Amino acid sequence: MPGAGTDKTKRWIEQPGPVVVLVEPQMGENIGAAARAMANFGLGRLRLVKPRQGWPNEKAVTMAAGADRILDGALLYETLAEAVADCSFVIATTARHHDQHKPIIDAVEAAREMAPRVSAGDTVALVFGRERNGLENHEVGLADRILTLPVNPAFASLNLAQAVIVVAYEWFKLAGRDAVREDEPRRSPPVGKQQLGAFFRDLESELDKVEFFRPAEKRETMTINLHNIFTRMELTQQDVRTLHGVIMAIAHGRKGPARGGTLDPQAAEELRGIIADHGAGTVLQERAPVKGLARLLRRNPTEAERTFWTALTNDRRFAGLGFKRQVPLGPHMADLVSIPLRCVVEIVPATETDTARDMRPVRHEWLAARNYRVITIAAADVEKDVKAVLDDLAPRVSAADQA
Template sequence: MAGAGTDKTKRWVVQPGPVVILVEPQLGENIGSAARAMANFGLSRLRLVKPREEWPNPQAKKMASGADRILDDAVLYESVEAAIADCTLVLATTARAHDQAKPVIDAAGAAKTMAAPVAAGETVGILFGRERSGLENDEVALADYILTLPVNPAFASLNLAQAVIIVAYEWFKHATAGALPFAMPDRSPPVSKQQLHAFFTMLEHELEKVEFFRPPDKRATMQINLRNIFTRMNPTQQDIRTLHGVVMSLVEGRKGPARGGLLNGDEAALLRTLLAEHGQGRVPNERGPVRGLARLLRRNPTEAERTFWDALMRDKRFIGQGFKRQVPVGPHVTDIVSFPLKAVMELIPVEETDTAVTARAERRAWLTERGYRVIDVEMAEVERDLSAVLSSVAAEIDTVAR
């Protein structure tokens, strides 16, 4: 997420709110984190009572993550009394019972309590104590309310910024009536019953072909259950169009032969021969027709090539080595190449024309001159003993890697 939700193009929320007062904060990082928490929920006024580290503090700005304006406007005081002098209502946050006869409220209750005075233009302050020891008894005594949270009694201490963000969140939620900044967009209208019924008809027709509805006496129940699955989804028109496409893709496979591609194995072999006679697509123009045929070959390997490539990609000895199919290296389109290893695999078909043999020799010379290790992989051997071929290639790759 860019900026983790921060968007400087949007308006900064400026609205009346309570003042956050940090009493003798020990670390600049905690002040910055507290300022960030305030900015998250629309609080802008920060007061600091005798911060331990020098102010301004570069670590505070770093941790504020863009909430600089709150730090820039922060006001320093020498005592709690001075920091709350203009307040008509003060709340003291604490995790400990101070045995003082004051109303005790939680963060949500504090938001309700502060709402009317803030709306009337009065200054309301929330005291947050030191990171290590919190507020002292005499400081809590200055407050009108004690603000605490329902936490684990055996581990009640919160990080300073955590305490600030919980209180700020409840304040902002109350002030905005809990309005969320965005909702799920309605990108497609709900599906009509006619469209849904057409989808059911198509789906059941295809399932019938593969004898899904067995035994026959369970067919009606299975159809009802299947329809209820999709009905409970409340799908949109786009959902149903997508599901229709998914089902048809599974039924028909890729266009052409069921195993993928536009060409069958024999046609792919003829294409490879044609490319070999034209220097593997060695043309100066990237958009040339022969280069286009090379891209077509990547989608339409021969059966042996497909078998070898699939095995190569599943073999842990080759994983992470950066191998790619039918990728240009200079003017040549290589069968398989690893740029990190500077290794090229030449897939040699069972039958080759003299032109193809000559072109392959020229290609090997060009690659070798530029530091590439060229490994010949005989497709006849792949068909005979794939495991042995992979082991042989792995041994040569190991040599290259060293």
Template structure:
């Protein structure tokens, strides 16, 4: 599907419609936009009388936005009389009365007459005037009817393409009986009262657990209001399944990347130590486990990790250069830059000797493979992040 509304996989509607006649149009862009409006409403016959900038016109082609099939079959004429010679019914669009005694009709009435004339085998033409001053009196005199639009009389002038669009819309709506190109997808069946009651009972049970329905004397009123909210929705069976899942997810406390995460700093560090122990002598087939646990760590950042990661992704000095909780071999540094071959390790306060030893072993492993390891204390990140970022920048420059 291309564009914001054109689906080229769908067949177009082929209708025999009126001829659009542009009299001495001045701008190629307006011709192209008029052709685009014609394409929207299945109008295909375009005649042009003495276009100011000649023909073909590259500006018209650009503005047509895909209505090339209309521009490719444009008919050119030197005079209006020649352009309307075969028309059995002719309309002149104008915002001015021209002081001529002939019927004046709105676009929807014109559409009815157009349809009747075409069904009877006639040819209908619609004149549109110049951008600067519209149609002249003698050109309007050629028409059987004047078409004008219900617009603000103090600002009645329309753009050429807008005028074509309004006429095309009324004619196409009449010809297709106002059929819309698509409708709302079918909904699932309406939820039964049994389903509604089961959902509501479950909702009330969970609300009681958190003491939402209080004070006691307002409980019944609150329940009635809640029930009416869902009754007004006229939910489907699928709606009930979704709402039930939402309530249960909240009740069971399923966690995503929420603030503070599931693991605290020491737990996350211990998990990395376990990962390293798991990796000792591990075969390549076990690397999937390390990647899976790395994803767990990414989903559960500590406050310090979150602060530093936000800085690394927004500060222009580091943006795009670091990854978080990404395996390097069997190890998972807190942050790593493969571009600079730099790893950042966060040191939590009061960490145990086992964890410190594991960090030292991991650092030795990384340095042996050409990585520089920069240690940052959690307290320093939370206390003076700007200084730690400056220190990191210096480390990257030294690395170069």
């Protein structure tokens, strides 16, 4: 005969619901009590992050009082980030706000926000922190919402299972009415924390390259703030793919005719003509150095330059000779230069402006006066047979090395 409210003759309610995540629970009894609370209100998925007393735990089984199926299905993780990697919406329960700009909600509002997402098939997580000190700042940073219960401010700490049962009750009360449905299907599912985490890692890597995180002691705070900006957006998987493409395009150039640059081949040729005019003093009547254009030129090679540079860097005969592309030398820009060899290689295009043609001997004279040897190569020859060009260039560079 069933007793104490547990009736195994009745159907166990199984319906979609949020995942409950317990972060480093201290005692097995608390895990068992939390599982019992989950069973009371139809929550079946439990995830544990590094339980202090190990797992499985007999005390948890005893305290669960029949909610064994929840404990049997519990999943173990090393970090909270791993535990919520597949989740698109995460609510962190904490009595402290952690000075993070996130929406702060109660259990009723949490149920309302979770219901349409769960109904749509999303994986949603309710995260509960350690019994003594709750969640760390970076862990709250993974959440989309902060859930705080209205309690006596002089005694705000709830037992772990008590916190679980309050939130689970509000969830079951709403979900049991099947109240919230989405009218229109979404074009893209919400992003999971794993995909979002990969985006953050790439973003931080690119920001590191430009020394964005300064001063160093503020890096953690700046990183959390960045995470919070994006989590507040409730991004979809397609949103993150688009944002990831934007970041990579800014950092490395878009994929297109220039194969990693920002200009097509014709525009790249025109750019070099403008630079030649600039060096001759016909643009704005000045001959300022063109150092600021070196990076742009390196990212936007012509077809001949790209072909030649790729072949040269893969040819062992030129390994270790120190050749670099688009290096400013005084007011001039060298197509390729080896500073150790004092050797400049120029790729002469099939068509060029009169100014560029007239500037060539002036540039060569300037370089010769500074002990640079100039070797000219026709772009047409490169496009016809780059191997033959390199075969001809190798002994000439070798002569420069010996000199």
